[in-house]
Amino acid sequence: MKVHLIVVKLARGSAFLHNLLLKRYKRRMEVVREGRVITQPMAYDALDNRSSREAYKHYEDYTRYRTFELVADEIRRKYSPEELSRFCVAEAGVFKGDFSWIINEKFPECEMYLYDTFEGFDQKDLKDEVHRSFTEKERLKTHSGYFGNQAENSRQRIAAVKSKLKYKEKCHIRKGYFPDTAEKEKEKRWVFVSLDMDLYQPMKAGIFYFWPKMVEGGFMFIHDYNNRDFGGVKKAIAEAEEEFGRICKIPISDEGGTLILCK
Ligand SMILES: C[S@@+](CC[C@H](N)C(=O)[O-])C[C@H]1O[C@@H](n2cnc3c(N)ncnc32)[C@H](O)[C@@H]1O
Known part of the structure; x- marks a missing residue:
């Protein structure tokens, strides 16, 4: 082998x-x-509703998707559909919805909140990232250009995300700067959250916002934890452990070096 x-x-x-x-x-x-x-390939077809093999040909990062399916199945073993309907799922850092759709598909009972500027990184987050030397300037420019300068405007981007969702009625789009856009969800309880905003400031804000409200047996995916381009994510996790105590952490070998947090 x-x-x-x-x-x-x-x-x-x-x-x-x-x-x-x-x-x-x-x-x-x-x-x-x-x-x-x-x-x-994993000998397990967890995704019931689509032909996984076809889906994974189209969407990159096999390891992240398939690990998510296993994690989602663990959650579904713990909670009944009725219990799940009282909890929410979220993704902060949605871009084109290429990960959001599978969250929506695995948790049809849950209200799903999607947070993104839909216009790329915020200038103050970029400035802070450079100031703290987390990301090399040139690399940051490349990433920033990619997420910010898409041909579609934000309305078209949101429509494209929605078109990928099977349970659209469960989806709440929160366009704008995170965490400002999450004010209304402060009392919600979360069973699965994907954080993928790349930069230190919003990633830290996301961990501090969601972690205390995660239900027992819930999981968080912290994208880019082991990504050499985004050094601030590790610092954000270290600061979360200072604040909340030791967190159960499992790193996986997907493209972005995701860290899984288990509540
Ligand atoms: C790497 S992309 C997300 C990719 C997506 N999760 C996927 O798997 O396809 C990062 C996204 O985070 C968003 N983002 C970064 N900082 C943000 C902030 N402070 N508030 C809202 N969105 C932000 C960007 O607009 C960009 O769309």
């Missing part, structure tokens, strides 16, 4: 070699998307 992985790595640069290897080892490997090869 190890040899296969090394050869696959070497072959990434060459489409010809890559295809040849795929043919040779087709029983062991599955292409999720061009250039991204995984071995031994």
Whole structure:
């Protein structure tokens, strides 16, 4: 197996070699998307409502999606649908909704809150990030340009997110600067939250906002914890542990280096 992985790595640069290897080892490997090869897909189809294999070809980051499904199933083992209907789920940092849809699909009973500027990073968060030297200026420019300068305006972006949701009636879009946009949800209880706003200030605000209101057995996904481009996320977690005491943390090997927090 190890040899296969090394050869696959070497072959990434060459489409010809890559295809040849795929043919040779087709029983062991599955292409999720061009250039991204995984071995031994998980023998578990947790997502009942869609053909997972098709979905994962389209949406990147197999490991994050599939780990989420397992986490969601743990939650669903603990709570009945009626109990779940009293709790909420959220994503802060939605972008095009490529992770929001699966949260919505796995928790049809829960009200879902989606927080994003839908216009990219906020200037004051960017300034702070540079000031604290969490992210290299050039890298920050690239990320900031990507999330901020999309062809669609924010209205079109929100419509595109909604179009991906199976249970649209459960979705509440909160457009604007997080945490200011979360004022109305202060009394809610959360069973699953994905935080993916990249930068120190909003990530810290998200952890401090949601963690005390997570129900027992709930989970949080902290994206970019082990991402070399976003050093502030680790600091935000360290500060949360100073404030709330030790938190149960599980790092996973997805693309963004997500950290899972278990309540
Ligand atoms: C990496 S993208 C989210 C990707 C998405 N979770 C996914 O898996 O496809 C980061 C998003 O965070 C949003 N964001 C960053 N800082 C924010 C803030 N303070 N308030 C609201 N949204 C913010 C950006 O607009 C951007 O869309």
